[in-house]
Amino acid sequence: MQRIVIVGAGVAGLMTGLFLRNHGAEVAILDRGPPGREASWAGGGILSPLYPWRYPEAVTRLATLSQREYPLFCGRLREETGIDPQWVQSGLLMLDGDREAALAWQDREMNPVFALGPVAIHECEPGLGAGFEGGLWMPAVAQVRNPRLMKALLAALERRGVTVRGGCEVVGIEERAGRVSGVRLATGGRVDADAVVITAGAWSGRLLEPLMPAVDVRPVRGQMILFRAEPGVLQRIVLYQDHYVIPRRDGRVLCGSTVEEAGFEKATTGEARALLHEAATGLVPRLADYPVEAHWAGLRPGTPAGIPYLGEHPALEGLYLNCGHFRNGVVLGLASARLVADRILGLPTEIPLAPYGVDAPR
């Protein structure tokens, strides 16, 4: 049986671990912090890239594969663990964006986008404020609730006997005769493995620094606020000028997000809180009546063009990557994890992994 060590317990690591374990591999997932508490916890859980026609084909392919599988996957997790990741098809209403590009994209991808006029957008989302001229409506777009997805994944792994160790920082990859042999820990210890998967999110580039060719993953901070609103205040995900509001099932509304180059600094700022509050209440004026219950930040694993790194690292046999999903790690994560798990297990992959290789153009 293959012994596989996964470095990082975010959505990438937990889903990869689940698929590998389902095929009988012996899996250990190590995280330097508490599992499932970084970007994968902090995100909005929108299961579509924003303005999806702006993304390269490589991103669209992964999104399409995941979107197809998400409802069933979440249903199974709910039945198995009793924790509901709250997959909800709330649709996405965009109040800006290039209509021609969007309509050409829908023909190509067979993913419906409707151009709506000023009256129809208010019928689509009654909570919307005044002054918007029209929009693009994507009824198929769904969402999940990130903290619940993380909890459900952890519970499913625990049921399968997979070790998920928090407080366990990996500082290096061990090799023997040109092949991976394990990982080195900050404590000085090591864990042996036949294969190692790097799913360390924004920290992946730093961890892989000694290896060439380099993996270009950098931290991109995103801040978010949460309104303690009531059911009915907002029904659709609404996006305008890169800011969005997301209605959760219990009535809470998330507003995100900033896109900041702040290195590994994860602190929140008053400036971002004010900006997000203004954006949210501009879109849905009733939100001004509700308190902001929480404000947080996460570090996205930024990559050129948002194309993740998937597959084996060319410099070291047995070292695999599943990292660099930038703004779309939840929507792309399901497909990425399945593809990487299939590659490790020597199974055919549903799509070729060449566009996601370390050497692939980005």
Ligand SMILES: Cc1cc2nc3c(=O)[nH]c(=O)nc-3n(C[C@H](O)[C@H](O)[C@H](O)COP(=O)(O)OP(=O)(O)OC[C@H]3O[C@@H](n4cnc5c(N)ncnc54)[C@H](O)[C@@H]3O)c2cc1C
């Ligand atoms: C504000 C915000 C909004 C977002 N909204 C969306 C959205 O709506 N839809 C969407 O699809 N995506 C969204 N994203 C992006 C998405 O959250 C990320 O792409 C995704 O979570 C990345 O998952 P990951 O598992 O690669 O990284 P992470 O969740 O960050 O997990 C990486 C893990 O690796 C661990 N680690 C790092 N270094 C080491 C080490 N040396 N040793 C051991 N462990 C280590 C970390 O502690 C961490 O737990 C959003 C992100 C943010 C911040």
